[in-house]
Amino acid sequence: MAVAKGSDSHLGASVGLSDADLVEMYRYVALARAVDERMWILNRAGRIPFVISGQGHEGAQVGIAWAFERGHDWIAPFYRSIATCLTFGMSARDILTAQYATANDPSSGGRQMPGHYGSHEHNLVSVSSPVATQLLHAVGIALAAKIRKTGQVAMTSMGEGSSNQGDVHEGLNFAAIHRLPFVFVVENNGYAISVPAAMEVSVENVADRASGYGIPGVVVDGADVLACYAAARDAVARARAGDGPSMIEAKVTRLTAHSSDDQQTKYRSAEDLDEGKHHDALPRFRGELRDAGVLTDEIEARLAAEISAAVDDATDYAEAQPDPDSATATRYVYHETD
Amino acid sequence: MAIRTFIDSIRETLADEMRRDETVIVLGEDVGKKGGVFLATDGLWAEFGEDRVIDTPLTESMIVGASIGAAVNGLRPVAEIQFADFIFPAFNQIVSEAARMRYRSNNGYGVPMTIRAPYGGGVHGALYHSQSVEAFFTHVPGLKVVVPSTPYDARGLLRSSIRDEDPVLFFEHKKMYRSVRGEVPDTDYTVPLGKATITHPGSQVTVVAYGLMAHYALEAADRVAEDGISAEVVDLRTLRPLDTETLLDSVRKTGKCLVVYEDNKFGGYGAEVAAIVAEEAFDYLDGPVTRIAGPEVPGVPYNHVLEEWFMVDAEKIADGIRTLAAY
Numbered sequence: 001m002a003v004a005k006g007s008d009s010h011l012g013a014s015v016g017l018s019d020a021d022l023v024e025m026y027r028y029v030a031l032a033r034a035v036d037e038r039m040w041i042l043n044r045a046g047r048i049p050f051v052i053s054g055q056g057h058e059g060a061q062v063g064i065a066w067a068f069e070r071g072h073d074w075i076a077p078f079y080r081s082i083a084t085c086l087t088f089g090m091s092a093r094d095i096l097t098a099q100y101a102t103a104n105d106p107s108s109g110g111r112q113m114p115g116h117y118g119s120h121e122h123n124l125v126s127v128s129s130p131v132a133t134q135l136l137h138a139v140g141i142a143l144a145a146k147i148r149k150t151g152q153v154a155m156t157s158m159g160e161g162s163s164n165q166g167d168v169h170e171g172l173n174f175a176a177i178h179r180l181p182f183v184f185v186v187e188n189n190g191y192a193i194s195v196p197a198a199m200e201v202s203v204e205n206v207a208d209r210a211s212g213y214g215i216p217g218v219v220v221d222g223a224d225v226l227a228c229y230a231a232a233r234d235a236v237a238r239a240r241a242g243d244g245p246s247m248i249e250a251k252v253t254r255l256t257a258h259s260s261d262d263q264q265t266k267y268r269s270a271e272d273l274d275e276g277k278h279h280d281a282l283p284r285f286r287g288e289l290r291d292a293g294v295l296t297d298e299i300e301a302r303l304a305a306e307i308s309a310a311v312d313d314a315t316d317y318a319e320a321q322p323d324p325d326s327a328t329a330t331r332y333v334y335h336e337t338d
Numbered sequence: 339m340a341i342r343t344f345i346d347s348i349r350e351t352l353a354d355e356m357r358r359d360e361t362v363i364v365l366g367e368d369v370g371k372k373g374g375v376f377l378a379t380d381g382l383w384a385e386f387g388e389d390r391v392i393d394t395p396l397t398e399s400m401i402v403g404a405s406i407g408a409a410v411n412g413l414r415p416v417a418e419i420q421f422a423d424f425i426f427p428a429f430n431q432i433v434s435e436a437a438r439m440r441y442r443s444n445n446g447y448g449v450p451m452t453i454r455a456p457y458g459g460g461v462h463g464a465l466y467h468s469q470s471v472e473a474f475f476t477h478v479p480g481l482k483v484v485v486p487s488t489p490y491d492a493r494g495l496l497r498s499s500i501r502d503e504d505p506v507l508f509f510e511h512k513k514m515y516r517s518v519r520g521e522v523p524d525t526d527y528t529v530p531l532g533k534a535t536i537t538h539p540g541s542q543v544t545v546v547a548y549g550l551m552a553h554y555a556l557e558a559a560d561r562v563a564e565d566g567i568s569a570e571v572v573d574l575r576t577l578r579p580l581d582t583e584t585l586l587d588s589v590r591k592t593g594k595c596l597v598v599y600e601d602n603k604f605g606g607y608g609a610e611v612a613a614i615v616a617e618e619a620f621d622y623l624d625g626p627v628t629r630i631a632g633p634e635v636p637g638v639p640y641n642h643v644l645e646e647w648f649m650v651d652a653e654k655i656a657d658g659i660r661t662l663a664a665y
């Protein structure tokens with residue numbers, strides 16, 4: 001979803017993106033972080049009951065989502081996909097109204113826990129809580145895209161813990177057999193709540209399993225936004241050309257506890273947590289863009305002001321929205337002819 | 339009007355719907371060249387091609403999960419689960435995903451998908467080719483559950499199911515596939531979901547049944563008529579949503595209600611029917627709401643003596659009617 005043609009810096013040229021693209025990508029990474037941090041503040045202030053966070057995943061999410069065509073392609077996201085959803089068209093207001101479970105929360109009208117995003121308008125499939133089920137939905141979307149010849153590509157993302165579910169095997173096998181336009185993204189942050197990856201995954205990389213399906217599997221540094229973009233761009237090109245699915249494993253870090261109900265110092269060492277902070281895409285991407293001359297003081301100041309205003313606006317907006325009317329709770333169990 | 343077997347009616351309806359609407363696809367195990375293990379999809383692969391008639395791996399969760407995704411992206415999948423007994427790997431996709439998609443997205447997404455599955459015993463299928471699984475799904479808001487008993491209803495209800503905007507489980511009793519015949523018009527009629535029918539009018543006892551048991555109930559009604567007992571048979575046809583109006587009207591008329599189902603009795607679908615009758619028609623009842631259902635064993639045993647012991651049949655139902663009529 002290139003913002004502008006042409007490339008003004010070496011950095012952008014290295015992956016075929018313009019400087020305007022790079023700035024916009026950075027804006028999404030920073031916006032997602034700011035929205036996420038606001039969620040925690042609101043939780044600790046007693047304004048919202050629950051937070052499940054995407055901090056540490058944003059760079060990979062923005063880099064990967066950038067390779068897809070917004071409003072055309074499909075994403076079946078998961079509960080940490082705040083940056084993915086923002087990049088694919090949801091707004092800060094959309095994310096914040098989900099935290100408050102307001103009547104007009106576009107994800108679910110206040111029916112789901114926060115983190116269960118979704119938007120038909122933006123081709124983002126509604127998230128549920130059983131993990132990895134969404135992979136099959138994305139595979140089915142890709143199947144429909146192939147049958148209907150829409151040219152769409154479907155992506156799903158999940159953590160490495162979820163990747164062990166049987167649905168993943170069933171879906172990858174089917175997608176590979178039919179060479180479906182499908183991209184499987186694993187955001188490996190090293191933990192399934194408290195259990196480290198070594199106790200969940202029998203191989204070093206989840207992507208190593210791709211060979212078992214006869215599809216490409218690549219590992220990328222999830223703090224390297226443009227490497228994530230490049231991997232996704234290649235996977236999307238393959239999918240669009242009819243060459244079938246791909247797997248991308250982005251090694252990310254989880255900067256927060258699993259959720260607001262978790263205390264990660266109980267199972268993660270201080271060294272481990274500190275190392276995670278050094279694997280954060282936000283400062284790294286910022287440094288890369290500044291070094292390349294793409295991000296100037298002026299642009300940074302503008303972005304910071306915009307993001308701050310957007311998060312404040314979204315918070316105030318969400319705070320002011322009414323709760324759903326309990327009289328509406330029986331609606332949309334089934335299709336209604338309005 | 340043409341006479342059709344139950345399975346012919348289903349196969350022809352699938353073909354009709356696929357001709358009428360190019361977004362209808364069929365997927366499942368062996369549904370392609372082979373035409374399904376019961377031949378319910380025979381000929382579809384030849385007519386509509388491998389894009390629309392898809393032989394899947396042995397992955398029931400994928401069959402349903404991918405159908406959900408395909409439905410989200412503009413298709414109307416008709417998924418076949420080869421035997422209802424094998425639907426459980428897909429339970430999470432059906433119950434956590436398909437059933438809740440519309441509700442949890444506040445009407446953002448719907449799942450227009452039909453899941454067909456042969457169910458039921460009496461065919462030497464033993465524990466894992468005989469089960470009645472409807473109660474697991476009738477419990478779930480967001481799902482519709484259909485169990486036709488005649489070729490006419492199979493066609494009309496399958497059309498309605500495929501054209502419905504929500505997930506429908508369509509259970510076909512496998513013993514009826516070739517043993518039940520009936521008139522099926524060549525018109526594009528539908529039978530609405532959620533409408534029961536009275537297949538045998540009577541005045542003394544209401545017998546509620548569905549699927550194969552609807553046939554046995556008719557047979558039982560004929561038997562007790564010889565004893566001078568007038569039984570009314572209500573064929574539910576759709577279990578969710580339940581046509582409580584037809585059910586309760588009948589019970590209020592007869593004052594007695596016998597619920598028949600093939601599944602084991604405890605917690606089966608008939609328990610809900612009995613509870614509704616007790617709650618809504620208590621003042622009209624002249625006897626206890628009773629049930630004739632399968633025994634409390636975890637499956638239909640294979641040996642023919644054991645299988646006959648398990649199965650509800652016309653005589654067991656007739657005995658139930660006689661007992662209730664004499665109450």
